[in-house]
Amino acid sequence: MRRPYLNSRLAEFTSTIFAEMSALAAGTGAINLGQGFPDTDGPEAVREAAVRAIRDGRGNQYPPGPGVPELRQAIADHQRRFYGLEFDPDTEVLVTAGATEAIAAAMLALLEPGDEVIALEPYYDSYAACIALAGARRVPVTLRPHAGAYHLDPDELRAAITPRTRLLLLNTPHNPTGTVLTRAELAAVAELAVEHDLLVVTDEVYEHLVFDGAHLPPASFPGMRERTVGISSAGKTFSLTGWKVGWVTAPPELLAAVRSAKQYLTFVSAGPFQYAVAEALALPDAYYEGQREELRAKRDLLSAGLADAGFAVYRPAGTYFVTTDIRPLGEKDGLAFCRALPTRCGVVAVPTAVFYDDQEAGAPFVRFAFCKKDEVLREAAARLRAPA
Incomplete structure (x- = not known):
């Protein structure tokens, strides 16, 4: 039999969750809160x-x-x-x-x-x-x-x-x-x-x-x-x-x-x-402080919206991301939840189970990115609050 083309060390890494979720966003027109990139440019x-x-x-x-x-x-x-x-x-x-x-x-x-x-x-x-x-x-x-x-x-x-x-x-x-x-x-x-x-x-x-x-x-x-x-x-x-x-x-x-x-x-x-x-x-301290404050406000905006939608929210101390627990929504499989979410609500998130060796430990957790414009975050929260 022909040996597989892909090196066996990479056999479990053929694609990333980010590619899958971004494709879902593009295919459904959903708001992409999956991948961690801003929707505005830098200074x-x-x-x-x-x-x-x-x-x-x-x-x-x-x-x-x-x-x-x-x-x-x-x-x-x-x-x-x-x-x-x-x-x-x-x-x-x-x-x-x-x-x-x-x-x-x-x-x-x-x-x-x-x-x-x-x-x-x-x-x-x-x-x-x-x-x-x-x-x-x-x-x-x-x-x-x-x-x-x-x-x-x-x-x-x-x-x-x-x-x-x-x-x-x-x-x-x-x-x-x-x-x-x-x-x-x-x-x-x-x-x-x-x-x-x-x-x-x-x-x-x-x-x-x-x-x-x-x-x-x-x-x-x-x-x-x-x-x-x-x-x-x-x-x-x-x-x-x-x-x-x-x-x-x-x-x-x-x-x-x-x-x-x-x-x-x-x-x-x-x-x-x-x-x-x-x-x-070499930008002055005011730049770093201003960016931090702007993102802190975005964190709080999305965290509040997710809590209102019924998620249990782990408010982050840093980064672009907020992790949620979907069990209060009656869900327990984050991967299935994220694959269905673009069609159900028009929002894309990332299941954190893919970042665990023990996927059971990460199964109920879902990550959202908040490095987006405020109006995008408000619209995403409104869609998540709406009945499926």
């Missing part, structure tokens, strides 16, 4: 900076492999400005094609077949695929909902560590649950990482979209700077998701390893956009 000054770079011939040819110096310096300045973390822009900063490539490069660089990676569940779908591509094994530690939010149990994390554990993959602020790991939770993570000499890869793309509490970079905790690969991007912070400009900050030896893998993925990307993002990162 005009930043967009104009990209146009200016193109006109001036900056970045139209291959940029330097690690990223243009202006952006690497801006990233280092950003880490110092917001978190007091010092990084050498020449040896400790790498520009990538979004955070997704950064995660892939980190997994491919740092893992050997048979290594175990602990990831917080539910997890963004690319994590599982990247771990599989590296030939490693994912070990989920589940964030569990109670008292209106999701929480990490340090005892469950400790129990998941084995002699084969190589790496902890953290996401805070967390997609899809919207939780922001607390100082106590992160301190427990740091203690375990140091005790077991584990590498830590952190996805922090929603770092500036925190509405309750504060974002605390894991690299800022004792013993973590030398073992942490920090990842973020411009897409969510500046509402420019199509530009795909991300970055890695790490100690020189770790960064060199990630760069070795990254150079064989895209090599380089987004040349003119890199110059524009360098300018974006």
Whole structure:
């Protein structure tokens, strides 16, 4: 018999839930609250900076492999400005094609077949695929909902560590649950990482979209700077998701390893956009505060609408997303619910069961994105309140 064309490591990753739900939105004309992209563009000054770079011939040819110096310096300045973390822009900063490539490069660089990676569940779908591509094994530690939010149990994390554990993959602020790991939770993570000499890869793309509490970079905790690969991007912070400009900050030896893998993925990307993002990162505090307040209001608007429609709502502390429980509606299968919702109500959401290894644990939960215009959110809430 002919061997399957697709590599067996990717056999379970033939399509994403986002593609399926976006196709449903297009086919039914439903409001798409499934995929996390804004329906308005980022700051005009930043967009104009990209146009200016193109006109001036900056970045139209291959940029330097690690990223243009202006952006690497801006990233280092950003880490110092917001978190007091010092990084050498020449040896400790790498520009990538979004955070997704950064995660892939980190997994491919740092893992050997048979290594175990602990990831917080539910997890963004690319994590599982990247771990599989590296030939490693994912070990989920589940964030569990109670008292209106999701929480990490340090005892469950400790129990998941084995002699084969190589790496902890953290996401805070967390997609899809919207939780922001607390100082106590992160301190427990740091203690375990140091005790077991584990590498830590952190996805922090929603770092500036925190509405309750504060974002605390894991690299800022004792013993973590030398073992942490920090990842973020411009897409969510500046509402420019199509530009795909991300970055890695790490100690020189770790960064060199990630760069070795990254150079064989895209090599380089987004040349003119890199110059524009360098300018974006220097925007005044008023920009960051204003965007956060605008999204906090959108969170509250959609959360209230979902509660009025009968969902149990887990109000997020950060990100673009609000998670709901559909059991008060008399439903229990989130996947079937989301597949029927566009026809029933004209709204698209995403079932979070697809982000769990234990799909039963995620079965009744559904995620909605609120990074949309207020009138879109109001219309979606009205449709969900209407009788099916």
